[in-house]
Amino acid sequence: MxxxxxxxxxxxxxxxxxxxxxxxxxxxxxxxxxxxxxxxxxxxxxxxxxxxxxxxxxxxxxxxxxxxxxxxxxxxxxxxxxxxxxxxxxxxxxxxxxxxxxxxxxxxxxxxxxxxDDVISLLDYGSHTFLESGDAISTVMDEIISANAYxxxxxxxxxxxxxxxxxxxxxxxxxxxxxxxxxxxxxxxxxxxxxxxxxxxxxxxxxxxxxxxxxxxxxxxxxxxxxxxxxxxxxxxxxxxxxxxxxxxxxxxxxxxxxxxxxxxxxxxxxxxxxxxxxxxxxxxxxxxxxxxxxxxxxxxxxxxxxxGKLKASIGYRDGYRADAQISYGGSYAIERANLAIQIMKQRLRDTNVLFDMIGVNSLFKEDIPNIEPQEVRLRVAAKTKTREEAIQLVNEVETLYTNGPAAGGGVSKLVEEIIAIQSILIDRNKVTENIEYFES
Structure with a gap:
């Protein structure tokens, strides 16, 4: 059989x-x-x-x-x-x-x-700590928007x-x-x-x-x-x-x-x-x-x-804003002009927490720039900020490179968005109960 x-x-x-x-x-x-x-x-x-x-x-x-x-x-x-x-x-x-x-x-x-799975009502702000950072969840208590158990x-x-x-x-x-x-x-x-x-x-x-x-x-x-x-x-x-x-x-x-x-x-x-x-x-x-x-x-x-005996739960919370602006340089001395743009931005922003990437050159591995002369490079300037206003200021500064140099920058893009961070905790599985509702066509 x-x-x-x-x-x-x-x-x-x-x-x-x-x-x-x-x-x-x-x-x-x-x-x-x-x-x-x-x-x-x-x-x-x-x-x-x-x-x-x-x-x-x-x-x-x-x-x-x-x-x-x-x-x-x-x-x-x-x-x-x-x-x-x-x-x-x-x-x-x-x-x-x-x-x-x-x-x-x-x-x-x-x-x-x-x-x-929504366990936000079960959170114990006095005892739960994040698995990733070790911080008490009370440190972000006022910013939590979700808590979902697996x-x-x-x-x-x-x-x-x-x-x-x-x-x-x-x-x-x-x-x-x-x-x-x-x-x-x-x-x-x-x-x-x-x-x-x-x-x-x-x-x-x-x-x-x-x-x-x-x-x-x-x-x-x-x-x-x-x-x-x-x-x-x-x-x-x-x-x-x-x-x-x-x-x-x-x-x-x-x-x-x-x-x-x-x-x-x-x-x-x-x-x-x-x-x-x-x-x-x-x-x-x-x-x-x-x-x-x-x-x-x-x-x-x-x-x-x-x-x-435990369930993992993901906690989502507001964690500031992300500013991300990009500009391209092409042709002769593309890397040199991108580096000049970085120096200008460092002078203008005066913020050591800003990330500068030349996409396709050193954005992933952060090694020394290879001994090549690419025909084009995409410069990315990004930062995490506490307020939306700070994020907007950063992306607007990148846009000003259009007319304030270095030469021949183009294709500017700007993005400002709220950061929703995720960390995890463990909760008692016995406290979580599923609910089933039925609907028919």
Missing amino acids: PKKTIRIGSGAGYSGDRIEPAVDLIEKGNLDYIVFECLAERTIALAQLQKLQNPDLGYDPLLENRMRACLPICAGKKVKLISNMGAANPTAAAKRTATLAKELGLEKIKIAAVSG LGVTGILSALKGGADVILTGRVADPALFLAPIIYEFGWSLDNYPLLGKGTALGHLMECAGQVCGGYFADGVKKQVPDLGNLGFPFAEITEEGSFYISKLKDSGGMVTTGTCKEQLLYEVHDPSEYLTPDVVADFSGVTFQELEKDKIQVSGATGKPLT
Whole structure:
């Protein structure tokens, strides 16, 4: 008797990702589930700002475009859709999706909103400290705009058990979006940590969509990837015992190889033997990859260990302003004129905290200027300021180089924006409770 399997596709690796590969995957991939992973740490803080300005917003800006393109196909193919496109406002996202489903003529589509990740009311300003800086969160207490814990699978599991066709969450750990339907379909126990480790490995390999298909792998020289302009997104097929492979549609661009999988496995992982998630401490140290056929990689050896009892939470807070202005110099003595512009700016601004970069020459590595004479150089002048007025003054000073020298500067751009900083804390997982709301078309 053949083993039961389920097939999960990855429809997005970040908020602004392409939509066409997801449409192709739903149409041709014989999927059971499609997952759109669209949320980053700073993304949700910006979404909270949007929600503060309009309580009906705060969800992913491409939610409507994605739903219009994918929801009718999902309904026709009986593919369930799971996504963190709810961002700071899963309820509003679910309501909007229900309205869109009606507009598209889709009947009896059940949409679940999973919330509970907003933990700003649980912050203890007297004891919580930032993991990155070690500072007490009380140092930015008046500037905090968001606090979102990384939830695990439990809310999504409840929604699946409630019969949801579409599940929209806020901040959920990326692998949990994939792990939840696996647990649901196979009835895995939430304390079977070796199995949860296998499912988490699948989720981690899949969460960035096109990356595991060669997108982030390609360098154009030593690591050639075919047809990147038509890059496909991956799907995974997994058995009840946790054995799975990663693949892609045969007519899509890119490639799935042991190399692309190895790079994605290590992506954003500090210690492969202890990858902390809300559902399991995953252990990837024994993972191996085997090519079954072209673009089909078997993944083995992942396992897991018990939980820590803590959840990571991202704290977003206002942290001043960023001033960024740029100007180009081309032709003879381009570097010399850019250096002269830097000396002028240092004299005018009298601020030692201003950053000067010659893009393409020394902006990334800060080494000595190479012994070349480029035909063009882009000078960037940037600083962090306490006030918007200070930021505006800096960018305007760069613009004055047009007529006040050095010669032949052009293409000035100016940007002033508020800085939303992100740091992390740990909170007691027992204090966090998910909430599920349902809406129907």
